[in-house]
Amino acid sequence: MRSIKDYFKGLFLGIKSLLFGLSVTWKELWTKKVTAQYPENRETLVISDRFRAELVMPHDENNEHACTACGICEMNCPNGTIKVISRMTETEDGKKKKELDRYVYDLGMCTFCNLCVITCPSDAIKFTNNFENAVFNRSKLVQQLNKEGSKLRAKAPKAAPAASKPEVV
Amino acid sequence: MLQNYSQPFEFTNLTKWIDTALNANLPAFWALVIELLLVGIALLAIYALTAMILIYVERKITAFFQARIGPNRVGKYGIFQTVADVLKILLKEIIHINRVDKFLFFAAPFFMIVASVLTFGAIPFGQSLHAVDFNIGAFYVTAVSSLGIIGVLLAGWSSNNKYSMIGAMRSGAQFVSYELSAGFALMTMVVLTGTMQFSEMIETQRYCWNIFNGHISSLVAFSIYLISGHAETNRGPFDLPEAESELTAGYHTEYSGLQFGFYYLAEYLNMFIIAGIAATVFLGGWMPLQVNGWDAFNQLMWYIPSYLWFTGKVFLLIFFSLWVRWSFPRLRIDQLLNLEWKYLLPINLVNILVMVLLVLAGWTLNDLF
Numbered sequence: 324m325r326s327i328k329d330y331f332k333g334l335f336l337g338i339k340s341l342l343f344g345l346s347v348t349w350k351e352l353w354t355k356k357v358t359a360q361y362p363e364n365r366e367t368l369v370i371s372d373r374f375r376a377e378l379v380m381p382h383d384e385n386n387e388h389a390c391t392a393c394g395i396c397e398m399n400c401p402n403g404t405i406k407v408i409s410r411m412t413e414t415e416d417g418k419k420k421k422e423l424d425r426y427v428y429d430l431g432m433c434t435f436c437n438l439c440v441i442t443c444p445s446d447a448i449k450f451t452n453n454f455e456n457a458v459f460n461r462s463k464l465v466q467q468l469n470k471e472g473s474k475l476r477a478k479a480p481k482a483a484p485a486a487s488k489p490e491v492v
Numbered sequence: 493m494l495q496n497y498s499q500p501f502e503f504t505n506l507t508k509w510i511d512t513a514l515n516a517n518l519p520a521f522w523a524l525v526i527e528l529l530l531v532g533i534a535l536l537a538i539y540a541l542t543a544m545i546l547i548y549v550e551r552k553i554t555a556f557f558q559a560r561i562g563p564n565r566v567g568k569y570g571i572f573q574t575v576a577d578v579l580k581i582l583l584k585e586i587i588h589i590n591r592v593d594k595f596l597f598f599a600a601p602f603f604m605i606v607a608s609v610l611t612f613g614a615i616p617f618g619q620s621l622h623a624v625d626f627n628i629g630a631f632y633v634t635a636v637s638s639l640g641i642i643g644v645l646l647a648g649w650s651s652n653n654k655y656s657m658i659g660a661m662r663s664g665a666q667f668v669s670y671e672l673s674a675g676f677a678l679m680t681m682v683v684l685t686g687t688m689q690f691s692e693m694i695e696t697q698r699y700c701w702n703i704f705n706g707h708i709s710s711l712v713a714f715s716i717y718l719i720s721g722h723a724e725t726n727r728g729p730f731d732l733p734e735a736e737s738e739l740t741a742g743y744h745t746e747y748s749g750l751q752f753g754f755y756y757l758a759e760y761l762n763m764f765i766i767a768g769i770a771a772t773v774f775l776g777g778w779m780p781l782q783v784n785g786w787d788a789f790n791q792l793m794w795y796i797p798s799y800l801w802f803t804g805k806v807f808l809l810i811f812f813s814l815w816v817r818w819s820f821p822r823l824r825i826d827q828l829l830n831l832e833w834k835y836l837l838p839i840n841l842v843n844i845l846v847m848v849l850l851v852l853a854g855w856t857l858n859d860l861f
Contacts, residue, residue: 334835341820348557348819358561 375435376454378405378428380447380468387476388469390447392423396439404432405439423469430456431464507620531623539612539761544574546760549807550814557818581756586749589651596650601747601754603643608758608765610636615768616690618778618799629690630678633769634671637724640758641667644733644743647755651746659742662825663726663733669832670723670730676840677717680709680847681773684856694777699784701776705857709847714774716836716843721766722813723828725759729820730828767809771802775809778802 359368370376382388392409406427414420440449448468458464510530514523548563548571555562563570589597614633616622626632641664648660682688684706685696693702703710722728734742744755771777778798782790823831850856 344819345815348815351559352556352815354559356556356561357559358555360561360564 370452374452375437375450377451377456378448379451380426382470382473386470386473388447388473389445389476390423390426391445392421395442399438399442402432402434404429426468428468429465431461535613535623539609542764543757543760544578546764547574553814554818581753584749586751589746592652593650596646600643600646600650601751604640604758605754607637607639608761611765612761616772616777618802621799622691625691627689630682630688634675638671648743653746655739656743656745659733659739663743666723666828669829670720673716673720673832673836673840674724676844677713680713680844683847683851690772693773694779697776698779699782700857703774706847706850709843709850712843716840717770725762725766727763728813728817729823732822732825735822763813767806770809771805775805
C-alpha cells in the first residue's frame with residue numbers, strides 16, 4: 324500500500340518539478356540577450372582595465388619616455404619577447420651613460436604575463452586594452468616601442484613612481 | 493489517392509487545373525504517372541525546405557532560451573544561415589572509413605531517410621494537400637516511422653566503432669520502448685474518433701479538437717505522445733544515444749558529408765513529423781478553428797488557409813519541444829527505461845481503458861453537448 328502511495332507521490336511531485344523547470348526557462352526566454360555584437364559595438368565596448376592586450380611605452384608631450392634601458396624587463400621576460408638595445412653616450416660633464424636606442428617588442432612571442440611591467444623600476448612600460456592586433460604578416464608583429472627621436476625624461480618627475488613601486492610588487 | 497485533389501479550396505484550384513490539363517492532353521495512364529511524379533517532387537522539395545526552416549528556427553529559439561541572439565550574420569537576422577550550411581554539407585567530402593562493413597555503412601542513412609520520407613508523405617498538410625491517405629493512416633505512420641531505427645542500428649553495427657555501437661544500442665532500446673507508448677497514445681485517439689484515417693480524424697474534429705473532446709483521457713494521451721515522440725526522435729532530454737560527453741556523436745560518429753547530412757535531416761524531419769501527427773490527431777490538423785453555429789466566425793477562420801493552420805499548430809508543438817529540450821537535463825539510460833516501463837506504459841494502458849469507458853458511456857464533449 325505504501326509503495327503505491329509512494330509511486331503516485333513520486334509521479335505528481337515529478338510533474339510539479341518539471342512544470343517548475345519549464346516556468347524557469349520560460350522566464351529566461353524573455354530576458355535581455357547578452358550577446359555582444361562585436362564589430363558594431365566598438366564605441367560602447369567595455370574592456371576590463373586589467374586586460375593585457377599590447378605592451379606600450381607611454382611617451383609624454385615632449386616625446387620623452389621613462390625607460391633607462393636597464394634591461395630588467397628583457398631579463399624577466401620568459402619568452403625573449405623584449406630586446407632592449409642601448410647605446411653609450413657621454414653627458415656634458417664627461418660621464419658615460421647608457422641610453423635607450425631601440426626597444427623591440429615581438430607581440431607574436433608575448434604571453435602577456437605582465438612580468439616586464441611588474442619588474443620595471445621606472446614604470447616605463449604598461450599594457451593597454453587595444454586588442455585588435457591582427458596583421459597579415461608575422462613580421463609586422465615585431466614593434467619598436469620607443470618613438471623616433473624620443474629621449475629619457477629628466478629625473479625629477481620619475482622619482483615619484485619609482486618610490487611607489489615596491490608596494491605594487 | 494488522387495481524388496483528394498478534387499476538393500474546392502485553396503491549392504485545389506491549382507491541382508485541379510493541372511489534373512484537367514494533363515487529362516485533356518494525355519492518356520489517363522500518363523497523366524497519372526506525371527501527377528505522381530509531381531506529387532513526389534513537391535514532397536521532396538517541401539521535405540528539404542522544411543528541414544532548412546526547422547534548423548534555422550531551432551537555432552534561433554535555442555539561442556533565445558540561452559539569452560543569446562543566434563545566427564545573425566548571413567542575411568538579415570541570419571535567415572540564409574541554413575542555406576549556407578546546406579551548401580557546405582553538400583560540398584563536403586564523404587570520408588571512406590577503413591574496415592567498416594561497406595555495404596551496410598552505405599545503406600544505413602538511406603533507411604533513415606526513406607523511413608522519414610515515407611512518414612512525411614502521410615501527413616495532411618492542408619485541405620487536399622495529403623499525398624498518402626490510407627484508411628489505416630495512424631497504423632501506417634507508426635509502422636513506417638519505426639523503420640528508421642534499422643538505419644540507426646545498422647549505422648552503429650557497421651561503423652566498427654564502440655561509441656557508435658553503444659549509441660545505436662541505446663537508441664534501439666529507447667526507440668523500441670517508446671514506440672509502444674506512442675502507439676498506445678495514438679490508439680487511444682483511434683478509440684475516440686473511431687477511425688484510423690487521418691482525413692476522417694480531422695473531419696471528426698471540425699467543431700471540437702480531440703484534445704478537448706476526450707478531456708482527461710485525451711490530455712494524458714497527448715502528454716504521453718509528446719514525451720514518447722521526443723524520445724523516439726532522440727531529442728530533448730532523451731538524446732543519450734548521442735550523448736557527446738560519453739559517445740562523441742553516438743551512432744553517426746563515423747559519418748561525414750552528405751551521409752551525415754541524411755541523419756541530420758532525418759532527425760529534424762522526425763521532429764516535424766511527430767509534431768505534425770500530434771497536431772493532426774490531437775489539435776484538429778489543418779482544420780481551422782470553428783464553432784458550431786457561428787457562421788460568420790467560421791467563415792473568417794476559413795479565410796486563413798488550411799496549410800497555415802497546420803503550420804501554426806505544428807510550430808507551436810515544435811516550440812514546446814524546444815522549450816522542453818532546453819529545460820531538462822539529459823536522462824540516464826536506467827531513468828529513461830524506468831520512465832517508459834514503470835510510468836508511461838501502465839498509465840497508458842489505464843488511459844486507453846478510461847477512453848473506452850468515456851466513449852461507451854457517452855461522456856466525451858461531443859456527446860455531452
